[in-house]
Amino acid sequence: MTRLSSYFLPTEREPPADAEALSHKLMVRAGLIRQVGAGLWSWLPAGWRVHQQVVQIVREEMDAIGGQEMLMPVLQPADLWRRSGRYAIEELFKLKDRRDADLVLAMTSEEVVTTHVAAAVRSYRDLPLILYHFQTKERDEPRPRAGVLRTREFIMKDSYTFDRDAEGLEVAYQKHVVAYDRMLDRCGLEWYRVEADVGMMGGSAAHEYMAPCPAGENDVVLAPGYAANLEVASAEPQPVKLEPHRDAPETVPTPGMTTIEAVATELNLPAGALLKTFPIVLDGDEMRLVVLRGDHRVNEVKLRTVLGTDFRPAHPDEIGARLGPPGYIGPVGAQMPILLDAGVADGAYVAGANEPDAHLRGVEPGRDFRYERIDIRTVLTGDTINGSAIRIEPAIEVGNIFKLGTRYSLPLGARYLDEAGSEQLIWMGCYGFGPARAAAAAVEQYADEAGISWPRSMAPFDVEIVTLGKEGSEERGFSDRLYSELTEIGLDVLYDDRDSGPGEKFIDAELLGCPLRVTVGRRTLGAGEVEVQIRRGREKTSVLLDDAAEEIAALWRGLP
RNA sequence: CGGGGCGUAGCGCAGCCUGGUUAGCGCGCAAGCUUUGGGUGCUUGAGGUCCCCGGUUCGAAUCCGGGCGCCCCGACCA
The missing domain is CATH 3.30.930.10 (Bira Bifunctional Protein; Domain 2)
Structure with a gap:
């Protein structure tokens, strides 16, 4: 018991x-x-x-x-991990035994x-x-x-x-x-x-x-018929109002304006009417220019997948040497391959001029620079997939x-x-x-103000009996019998027989969150019934004394 | 790896800045009485390496140095 x-x-x-x-x-x-x-x-x-x-x-x-x-075993010879090429993983615990042999604690x-x-x-x-x-x-x-x-x-x-x-x-x-x-x-x-x-x-x-939940560490992108980790998700961007077409790019002075926000404010344009230029250096030391809409962000996981190799953001001195002053760089005139994000629609954009204190307006991909088009941006709430707006929810893997x-x-x-x-x-x-x-x-998913509310399949116990009677009382006697009957039926029962007040017992029971709470007290017992609280929703019902155990079991079977 | 915070009784905290009785409060715990359908009330009591080491000082929870531990944000997460 x-x-x-x-x-x-x-x-x-x-x-x-x-x-x-x-x-x-x-x-x-x-x-x-x-x-x-x-x-x-x-x-x-x-x-x-x-x-x-x-x-x-x-x-x-x-x-x-x-x-x-x-x-x-958890404890494994390091040699195996050397052979598979995983010994260098930083998260891998490494240790030695008394003979100085290398071991790992396996992940x-x-x-x-x-x-x-x-x-x-x-x-x-x-x-x-x-x-x-x-x-x-x-x-x-x-x-x-x-x-x-x-x-x-x-x-x-x-x-x-x-x-x-x-x-x-x-x-x-x-x-x-x-x-x-x-x-x-x-x-x-x-x-x-x-x-x-x-x-x-x-x-x-x-x-x-x-499993979506507020404490989740990942973000999940959802649309009808679509579900993906934010790390890999793709979607159509919301359209943005661009500048009118010009026959050629035109220099516009932007002294001290080294951020998308500053330039957009100065020119009274949405951030999405600008091009953001993100220089990267590949593993082999080659440089590439990643270009995307000003209001979008590079998704490094997607970029890494597309490239098929690792990369790092270019250092300021590399940018200065190959392109122009950081804050004013752009694709026009850049002497390196340009990767243009799929979210950049045709049209005229504002981009860095690769010169101090200047941007270009009327920059058109294709006409003013050559590019390879790839999908490497992080999707945003409000983007669409097949016409439906996406949702982004935190979730735990x-x-x-x-x-x-x-x-x-x-x-x-x-x-x-x-x-x-x-x-x-x-x-x-x-x-x-x-x-x-x-x-x-x-x-996380089912808790309420009172505490946990377990799904039936996970609950530590199926039913918690709260008995309000003292040792030797009629309530106790009935609770004892009910415990046996419920157990007989095959339910796991927790029996709160503690010598504490009813309030404390109710609060603890709801905190623990077993699907059903059965209260055996003088009041209801006198009326020929016992009270059952369904934890999720906290609604109370009563069952008759005569076949209380069966009725409780039936209630339990109907729970989620 | 970058940033921020914390460490005092089982839990939650005050005291530290400005060093000085026996280190305090609430909850919990123990005993007694009380109460018995939503953390009941009262009384009495037990419980502390003030994270550790070193320094300053007549005197350190408090000031200084070093270390350890824990949390949060970001980065990272094969």
């Missing part, structure tokens, strides 16, 4: 002083988690129940697509799982495989934050698929889409599957599962699915023999899911 009088659920009246995010405040106050250090958290019993609920959902859905659960397990598969798989008959585990991940985060939302140590489900070829990988990927869609639905979360950046480490496709291809099978030698007897590389995918983030997202 889970009696609150002897259960470790330390609730707090006030949130920790340093808490900012709602989930951080509430999960600490409700007694679910406690901080150990920066980005290091303990899960207290009720919190761990929540975590385990999510884990079980994920496990069932992974098993449903043929996943095989296993377990790989994912591609190296290990691929090594096992490479050693054991010989034939196309051994494929495909879906292997997964729940394991602690370690990441030396530059900035842990927001309670359990971004930590240095956390449990993650990571699965890895091994296929004969790209088609097989596509099948495995689609299986994960199905499994993840179901997981997120079963968790009771509001969520989006969005297009994501594939990053610099190869891979051909990636989606992220995002709770899962991601990623096509790795041969990124790891190549360096780690994961090959097999095909039907023709020739050696082939194994095609891989990797797929992560963070139960802690799913739980925190649920807190």
Whole structure:
């Protein structure tokens, strides 16, 4: 019997002083988690129940697509990571053992799982495989934050698929889409599957599962039939009123006006009627000019993807030497390739003259400078996709699915023999899911003034019984029986048998947020009923004493 | 990596600027009485390396130097 009088659920009246995010405040106050250090958290019993609920959902859905659960170590030899080329990652914890051997604390397990598969798989008959585990991940985060939302140590489900070829990988990927869609639905979360950046480490496709919430660290771009991470999103810009056409660019003095805003104000034009020029230097030291509308911003992730290489903004001295004074640079006359953002419509713009204190008006792309057109700007609220305005919402990434291809099978030698007897590389995918983030997202999405309101599937307990009677009272006797009956039916019940006032019990129950609260007091008992509060919405109803347990269970089954 | 802030009882805070009784308040905790459908009221009590080290001083929570830890904003996030 889970009696609150002897259960470790330390609730707090006030949130920790340093808490900012709602989930951080509430999960600490409700007694679910406690901080150990920066980005290091303990899960207290009720919190761990929540975590385990999510884990079980994920496990069932992974098993449903043929996943095989296993377990790989957190502590791994550095050599594996050197071979895969990931040893240099800054977030990777590195350490030595007593014999001075280099080790790492793994953040994912591609190296290990691929090594096992490479050693054991010989034939196309051994494929495909879906292997997964729940394991602690370690990441030396530059900035842990927001309670359990971004930590240095956390449990993650990571699965890895091994296929004969790209088609097989596509099948495995689609299986994960199905499994993840179901997981997120079963968790009771509001969520989006969005297009994501594939990053610099190869891979051909990636989606992220995002749960919108105020404390989210990512921005999701949404339109009917469209969902993407802001890092990769594309949209039509809002049109802007440009200057009239001129036969040739015309110099206009702009002394001291080195910002878009200053020039736009001086010429009484919208910022979008100007061209912003962003000089970059590629990995090989080549310079490029990125040109976009004055009211738009460069999306460095998109730019990096388009370029296919890393880059950095040019230094002021490089700009001065190759173009003109910073603040007055522009595409006209520039002796280097120009990348023009897709958001720049045809027409006449104002741009820097590459001379001190001067801009050019009437600059027309194509006529006045040659360019390559690419899409590299960050979309803005109000932009459109197929005529519909986009929304941008903060969200937390709770899962991601990623096509790795041969990124790891190549360096780690994961090959097999095909039907023709020739050696082939194994095609891989990797797929992560963070139960802690799913739980925190649920807190964020459904909390109200009184506290947490768990989706049924995640709640630490299904029902909390608040008994108002003293030991030995009629209320107690009934509460005890009700506890047994509900448990018999298969519900998880928390029994608040503490010797405290009713107010305190109600407040704690609503803070913890179990889907149903059953109040057993003299008043309602005398009327032949017990009161049930549905946590979400906080509406109260009554059920008759005679079949209270059945009615409560029926109510519970109907909850989200 | 850049910027800002904090560290005093389990939690939330005051005291520090301007050094000087026994370091204080609210909540919580313990005991007793009281109350019993929304944090009940009263009484009594326990609880402190004032983050650490060093310095200045007759005297340091308070001033100075160094360190550690934590939070927030931005950058970063394979």
